[in-house]
Amino acid sequence: xxxxxxxxxxxxxxxxxxxxxxxxxxxxxxxxxxxxxxxxxxxxxxxxxxxxxxxxxxxxxxxxxxxxxxxxxxxxxxxxxxxxxxxxxxxxxxxxxxxxxxxxxxxxxxxxxxxxxxxxxxxxxxxxxxxxxxxxxxxxxxxxxxxxxxxxxxxxxxxxxxxxxxxxxxxxxxxxxxxxxxxxxxxxxxxxxxxxxxxxxxxxxxxxxxxxxxxxxxxxxxxxxxxxxxxxxxxxxxxxxxxxxxxxxxxxxxxxxxxxxxxxxxxxxxxxxxxxxxxxxxxxxxxxxxxxxxxxxxxxxxxxxxxxxxxxxxxxxxxxxx
Amino acid sequence: xxxxxxxxxxxxxxxxxxxxxxxxxxxxxxxxxxxxxxxxxxxxxxxxxxxxxxxxxxxxxxxxxxxxxxxxxxxxxxxxxxxxxxxxxxxxxxxxxxxxxxxxxxxxxxxxxxxxxxxxxxxxxxxxxxxxxxxxxxxxxxxxxxxxxxxxxxxxxxxxxxxxxxxxxxxxxxxxxxxxxxxxxxxxxxxxxxxxxxxxxxxxxxxxxxxxxxxxxxxxxxxxxxxxxxxxxxxxxxxxxxxxxxxxxxxxxxxxxxxxxxxxxxxxxxxxxxxxxxxxxxxxxxxxxxxxxxxxxxxxxxxxxxxxxxxxxxxxxxxxxx
Numbered sequence: 349x350x351x352x353x354x355x356x357x358x359x360x361x362x363x364x365x366x367x368x369x370x371x372x373x374x375x376x377x378x379x380x381x382x383x384x385x386x387x388x389x390x391x392x393x394x395x396x397x398x399x400x401x402x403x404x405x406x407x408x409x410x411x412x413x414x415x416x417x418x419x420x421x422x423x424x425x426x427x428x429x430x431x432x433x434x435x436x437x438x439x440x441x442x443x444x445x446x447x448x449x450x451x452x453x454x455x456x457x458x459x460x461x462x463x464x465x466x467x468x469x470x471x472x473x474x475x476x477x478x479x480x481x482x483x484x485x486x487x488x489x490x491x492x493x494x495x496x497x498x499x500x501x502x503x504x505x506x507x508x509x510x511x512x513x514x515x516x517x518x519x520x521x522x523x524x525x526x527x528x529x530x531x532x533x534x535x536x537x538x539x540x541x542x543x544x545x546x547x548x549x550x551x552x553x554x555x556x557x558x559x560x561x562x563x564x565x566x567x568x569x570x571x572x573x574x575x576x577x578x579x580x581x582x583x584x585x586x587x588x589x590x591x592x593x594x595x596x597x598x599x600x601x602x603x604x605x606x607x608x609x610x611x612x613x614x615x616x617x618x619x620x621x622x623x624x625x626x627x628x629x630x631x632x633x634x635x636x637x638x639x640x641x642x643x644x645x646x647x648x649x650x651x652x653x654x655x656x657x658x659x660x661x662x663x664x665x666x667x668x669x670x
Numbered sequence: 671x672x673x674x675x676x677x678x679x680x681x682x683x684x685x686x687x688x689x690x691x692x693x694x695x696x697x698x699x700x701x702x703x704x705x706x707x708x709x710x711x712x713x714x715x716x717x718x719x720x721x722x723x724x725x726x727x728x729x730x731x732x733x734x735x736x737x738x739x740x741x742x743x744x745x746x747x748x749x750x751x752x753x754x755x756x757x758x759x760x761x762x763x764x765x766x767x768x769x770x771x772x773x774x775x776x777x778x779x780x781x782x783x784x785x786x787x788x789x790x791x792x793x794x795x796x797x798x799x800x801x802x803x804x805x806x807x808x809x810x811x812x813x814x815x816x817x818x819x820x821x822x823x824x825x826x827x828x829x830x831x832x833x834x835x836x837x838x839x840x841x842x843x844x845x846x847x848x849x850x851x852x853x854x855x856x857x858x859x860x861x862x863x864x865x866x867x868x869x870x871x872x873x874x875x876x877x878x879x880x881x882x883x884x885x886x887x888x889x890x891x892x893x894x895x896x897x898x899x900x901x902x903x904x905x906x907x908x909x910x911x912x913x914x915x916x917x918x919x920x921x922x923x924x925x926x927x928x929x930x931x932x933x934x935x936x937x938x939x940x941x942x943x944x945x946x947x948x949x950x951x952x953x954x955x956x957x958x959x960x961x962x963x964x965x966x967x968x969x970x971x972x973x974x975x976x977x978x979x980x981x982x983x984x985x986x987x988x989x990x991x992x
Contacts, residue, residue: 423960431960479825502926503801504962512956513920517838517850517913526919526954533839591839597848598835602924604824632848634834638745638753640826 354408356399356416356453357659359460360384360391362435367398368652369406369413370659374471376652378406388441396450415454415662418443419463419654421490423506428457431505456661460484460654461508462499464611464647465492466664467657472648473609481605482647483510483596485612488523489531493603497667511535515594530598533591536567536614543570546584554578567613571620586624593628600642601634611647618646676730678721678738678775679981681782682706682713684757689720690974691728691735692981696793698974700728710763718772737776737984740765741785741976743812745828750779753827778983782806782976783830784821786933786969787814788986789979794970795931803927804969805832805918807934810845811853815925819989833857837916852920855913858889858936865892868906876900889935893942908946915950922964923956933969940968 352371359366361384368379382398385391399416403409420443422433428444430436448455458466465482474480479495489511493500501507511531512524519528532538543565547556555573559565562572570588573581600608614621626644635641649656674693681688683706690701704720707713721738725731742765744755750766752758770777780788787804796802801817811833815822823829833853834846841850854860865887869878877895881887884894892910895903922930936943948966957963971978 423957425960425962503928503964504926504957504960506957506960507924507926509923509926509956512923513835514837514916515839515850517841517855517916519839524954524956528837528839594836594839601831601834602829604826604829606825632846634831634846635745635826635828638747638826638828640747642825 353414353663354412355659355662356402356413357655357657358395358399358416358418359463359654359658360395360418360420360436361460362421365391365394365398366655367395367402368655368659369402369408370656372660372663374467374649374656374660376656378402378408379652379655380405384436386437388438391436391438392443392446392450395447399451410452413453415456415665416447416451417456417458417463417658417661418447419460419658420457421460423504424457424459425505426501428455430457454662456665458499458658458661459490459492459505461490461510462492462501463657463661464490464649464653465494465657466499466660467649467653468609468611468647469494470660470663471656472653473645474607477605477607479603479605479607481599481603481608481642483599483608483610484647484653485534485536485610485614487535487537489535489595491599493605495605497664499664510595510599513595513598515591515598530595534588534595536612539570539585539588539614540565540567542584542588543581546570546580550580553580555581571617589621589624590628593625593632596625596644597629597632600629603642604635605642607645608642609645609647611649611653615646622646675736675985676734677981677984678724678735679977679979680717680721680738680740681785681976681980682717682740682742682758683782684743687713687716687720688977689717689724690977690981691724691730692978694982694985696789696971696978696982698978700724700730701974701977702727706758708759710760713758713760714765714768714772717769721773732774735775737778737987738769738773739778739780739785739980739983740769741782741980742779743782745826746779746781747827748823750777752779776984778987780821780980780983781812781814781827783812783832784814784823785979785983786812786971786975787816787979788821788982789971789975790931790933790969791816792982792985793978794975795967796929799927799929801925801927801929803921803925803930803964805921805930805932806969806975807856807858807932807936809857809859811857811917813921815927817927819986821986832917832921835917835920837913837920852917856910856917858934861892861907861910861936862887862889864906864910865903868892868902872902875902877903893939911943911946912950915947915954918947918966919951919954922951925964926957927964929967930964931967931969933971933975937968944968
């Protein structure tokens, strides 16, 4: 590993394009964020412009950069083709090729969940692990799996769509058209929905008062209500944690990773979130009597996981080839 | 691949020990089966005795054999240690080492679901595929995943326990202690249970008459009743197929294999089983709009998958190292 290598990373979201320059150890410079425009051509111009600005801010030029990586919320074919990304309006877009022509750099494109997994594996919580399953909890539930330095992609680059694993047959309708998907119970969106339903059913609760005071419900509301001693809020969170643990136990039974990490905003709750999940995993995991069991930890890179992971796709690729 | 290499394979079940000699192409000779005795020492002696008999039957000696492979219904640590196999009463048994000392051969030990996957991948339905997820439906639901010539084992050798993925939160109690596991809905055991429940609720149905005539319910009863025009039996099977498709869709969303195959006795039903599952997969799979989608097929090696796959662990190992 040559720590002087530099990589450009782009976290291409439906709302914002976040850009930064990472060294091989995941240290970021030139971080900036711009709104995501509509239309593929505009998006490519915006990415290129943001990258150039980031380089200028950091006092660097394209010739200092090893490669450019982009994380996309969608399904990605080999060679960096965006097969489908509904929030970006992209279908069969040769993003790597187009960006490479524009920037004069090698470009790697991966699903955003995969990028977060790569970042955590190489320079985050998984840097000493041989295998890591990274589960990102946000609007939906995404993920990625890296083992022995290789990112698991599946035959079509769409592998490890963890959020679309049904855990309740015939359950809540998911945006993917199935019923009962993991993400309809375990995403931050789901926790906020559960919290709203609780407030509707208990308008005089502390939870309702906290929501009113803070101008609405967000991912923190239920935790603030628990802090205030609202036992109903505790029950809502307990049910959420039970569903989360159900899906994570499924995933551990399938992947048996050395490490499983939880990322996304809610992971800031730390042990309050992890401890109940860990207890269920220890009780229900198929390998509970094995000496070697998956360890559940919090992701380490926070909001930068997407940029760092995208940037380090070039480092991973280099090490995969060796 | 040298087709003149020969491999001994052992399918070590809770009831029987099945043995055979396979060439690199999966052609078997010297097949035989013996009851499984109780106690680790007796099991090892019985395996060795069955292997020696198989060699004698085939006119071969140990010096003709490249390696010995054993498939075990349990969790296997690296180096062929049986971590836990409840139906054999084994816990932390150094099976590979003990058998190797006894037979004077290299010995490989893997989970039986993994062995079936290896057999199908190398010489069965997956011989032209880069990745195969093999799902075996029997007393439980087992599986294995092979990609680019490598068997997926997980950090502790217990990976791909597909049967113990919850698809109905809080559902039917599973032997593993969880509720709602895939195998409690999609195993042959589950289909037989569903059939019995139907007969209890409809004692005058054709299904009930068929069961009475055949002296009980087995995995074929529901299909015979459908053949006889029993519409209630059709509904029972439709629900079974829907649960099966639910779990398989989850697995395709996670692994995105080139090929997914169904093995076990029920796969003899062919398209009657596969067609409804394929329709649900096509409608609900996350990658349904991708050009590259997992193809669902029937396993090809039948009851010999376990012996052939165990035997060919040596071939896989040799190719993994190269």
